[in-house]
Structures are given as C-alpha cells and as structure tokens.
Amino acid sequence: MIGTILAHTVTAVVFFTFGLMIMGACAARRDEDLRTMDDLSAAERSVLAERRRQxxxxxxxxxxxxxxxxGEIARSAAAYAFAGSLSDWWRANLFPSSFGCLIRELWPETWDRSWFKPKSRREDLVRAGALLIADIERIDRASSAKAPS
Structure with missing residues (x-):
C-alpha cells in the first residue's frame, strides 16, 4: 500500500516536472518559428529520435x-525519469542487481522487468521523454476517436 502511494506520488512529481520543462521551453520559444529539426535543441532532437526508434x-x-x-506507458516513463534523476553513486548501487524498490513499484506490473534497461542518466531521461510523448499521443488518439464527427 505505502509502495503504491509512493509510486503514484513519484509519478505525479515526474509529470509535474516534465510539464514545467515543456511550459518553459514553449515560453522561451513562443516567438520563434520551429520549422525544422535544426531549430530544436539537442535534447529535443534526442527525445524525438528515441520515439522514432521505439x-x-x-x-x-x-x-x-x-x-x-x-497508465503503463506513463509508469514506465516515470521509472526511467526516476532512474535518470539518481546520482552516479545511487545508480551504481541501485542497478542492476536489486532493480530498486521504488522502480519496482513504478514499473508496470504487467510488463517484464527485463524490459527496464537503464543506461546513462541522459539516456534514461530521453527514454522517459519519448515514452511520455507516446502516452500523450495515445491519449490524443483516444480522444479524437471519441469525438463526434
């Protein structure tokens, strides 16, 4: 019970943090015209490339x-975002043998744990961003399918 509450709290914090990042990026580029990938930051290009790779x-x-x-996709994003937030010491001591108690709670219970493959902090955050895009796109498709035509 406590683990589930903690997992949901961490998930909410991750979504709030990504939301602030997206709002900041939008505000900073409000007057810019983003027509090409060249206009995007390296981080934005990495997230979009990871989404295409997936x-x-x-x-x-x-x-x-x-x-x-x-919520499986969002929970997997939260697991990667949490892993990406950890210092090098925590990463060395949390992975891969114990899988990490909190990450165990975040990772979708219906998904095989072997699918969680942490890499570097940056790569984990890129994966988290790509997974969030995937879930947002899924939500958008479901909403448009329900909309009256």
Missing part, C-alpha cells in the same frame, strides 16, 4: 501503444 527498431506501433490504457 516505433521502428522496437516495433512498438501506435496500435500497440493504444492497447496500454491503464
């Missing part, structure tokens, strides 16, 4: 994403 290399199609309606 689709093309991993085979996680939009149809597949649409089957995950219980």
């Amino acid at each position: 689709i093309s290399a991993e085979g996680w199609s939009l149809d597949h994403d649409d089957t995950h309606t219980d």
Whole structure:
C-alpha cells in the first residue's frame, strides 16, 4: 500500500516536472518559428529520435501503444525519469542487481522487468521523454476517436 502511494506520488512529481520543462521551453520559444529539426535543441532532437526508434527498431506501433490504457506507458516513463534523476553513486548501487524498490513499484506490473534497461542518466531521461510523448499521443488518439464527427 505505502509502495503504491509512493509510486503514484513519484509519478505525479515526474509529470509535474516534465510539464514545467515543456511550459518553459514553449515560453522561451513562443516567438520563434520551429520549422525544422535544426531549430530544436539537442535534447529535443534526442527525445524525438528515441520515439522514432521505439516505433521502428522496437516495433512498438501506435496500435500497440493504444492497447496500454491503464497508465503503463506513463509508469514506465516515470521509472526511467526516476532512474535518470539518481546520482552516479545511487545508480551504481541501485542497478542492476536489486532493480530498486521504488522502480519496482513504478514499473508496470504487467510488463517484464527485463524490459527496464537503464543506461546513462541522459539516456534514461530521453527514454522517459519519448515514452511520455507516446502516452500523450495515445491519449490524443483516444480522444479524437471519441469525438463526434
């Protein structure tokens, strides 16, 4: 019970933090015209490239994403964001043997734990961002499917 509450709290903090980052980026670029990938920061390009990689290399199609309606994608994003927030010492001592108590709570229970593959702090945050995009896109598709035509 406590673990579940803690996992949901961390998930909310992750979404709030990403929301602030997105609002900051939008405010900073409000008057700029973003027509090409060259206009994006290296971080933005990395997140978009990771999202494309998840689709093309991993085979996680939009149809597949649409089957995950219980927050699994967002929870996996939260796990990667949490892993990316850890200092090098914590990363060395938390991974890979123990998988980490909190990450165990965040990772979707219906997903195999071997699918969680932390890398560097930056790569984990990039994966988190790409997974958030995937879930937001899934939500948008579900909303437009329900909208009257």
